Amino acid sequence: MSDARTREYIQPAVGDPQIGNLETPVNASRFSQIWLNNLPAYRSGVTPLQRGLEVGMAHGYFLVGPFAWLGPLRTTELRNLAGLLSAIGLIVILTLCLSLYGSTTYQSPEPVPAAAATAPEALHTSDGWSQFAGGFLVGGIGSAGFACLLLSNLDILRGLSRNLFH
Numbered sequence: 395m396s397d398a399r400t401r402e403y404i405q406p407a408v409g410d411p412q413i414g415n416l417e418t419p420v421n422a423s424r425f426s427q428i429w430l431n432n433l434p435a436y437r438s439g440v441t442p443l444q445r446g447l448e449v450g451m452a453h454g455y456f457l458v459g460p461f462a463w464l465g466p467l468r469t470t471e472l473r474n475l476a477g478l479l480s481a482i483g484l485i486v487i488l489t490l491c492l493s494l495y496g497s498t499t500y501q502s503p504e505p506v507p508a509a510a511a512t513a514p515e516a517l518h519t520s521d522g523w524s525q526f527a528g529g530f531l532v533g534g535i536g537s538a539g540f541a542c543l544l545l546s547n548l549d550i551l552r553g554l555s556r557n558l559f560h
Contacts, residue, residue, distance in 0.1 A: 435513055442522040446529020450485070454534030457481035458541040478542035485534035489527050496523030 407415035420426060430436055434448040462468070462477025470476075500520040516522040544551070 435517070438514065440514075442516050442525040443529040445517070446526040446531075447533035448529075449526075450530035450533025450535075451537040453488070453530075454481060454485055454537035455541045457484060457534075458538050458545065462542075462545055474542050474545045477545070478538055481538040481541075482535055485531060485538065489531040489534070492527035492530060493524065496520055496527060499523070 403419055405417045407413045407417050431438075434440065434445045437445075440448075458474075458477045458481045460477075461480035462473045465473065465476055465480060467473050467476040497520060500518065500523055517526060
């Protein structure tokens with residue numbers, strides 16, 4: 395693609411090259427903006443605790459399976475419990491990382507202005523970030539437990555589905 399044609403489609407974000415972000419047809423399209431604004435981090439009218447719960451539930455639910463089915467205990471009867479404990483361990487580590495990030499980034503009680511972010515102001519404070527991390531921990535552990543419960547009762551669920559649909 396020629397240099398002039400590239401400049402036609404790729405511009406610095408908000409017209410300022412100092413931001414370090416480029417607006418491309420992919421990330422600056424209307425579809426992408428609607429998609430991103432519906433993610434829990436950017437959705438309006440949601441508290442930091444609710445954001446953390448939603449993000450934690452999504453992560454905890456999908457972490458159990460890979461640990462259970464691909465982990466070192468995958469051939470034993472303890473695979474689901476091992477997957478649950480591994481997922482909980484990773485969620486705790488991730489929560490500690492979130493807490494460290496929030497405590498070092500948002501040391502002042504007033505909101506820190508962001509250059510190009512559209513995240514709500516509540517996430518730009520130490521207290522808001524702490525609520526987000528707490529919600530992440532509770533949501534992640536709860537959904538990991540739910541996923542383990544589903545995996546442990548997979549045979550029962552398969553039997554139910556066979557009886558219902560055949």
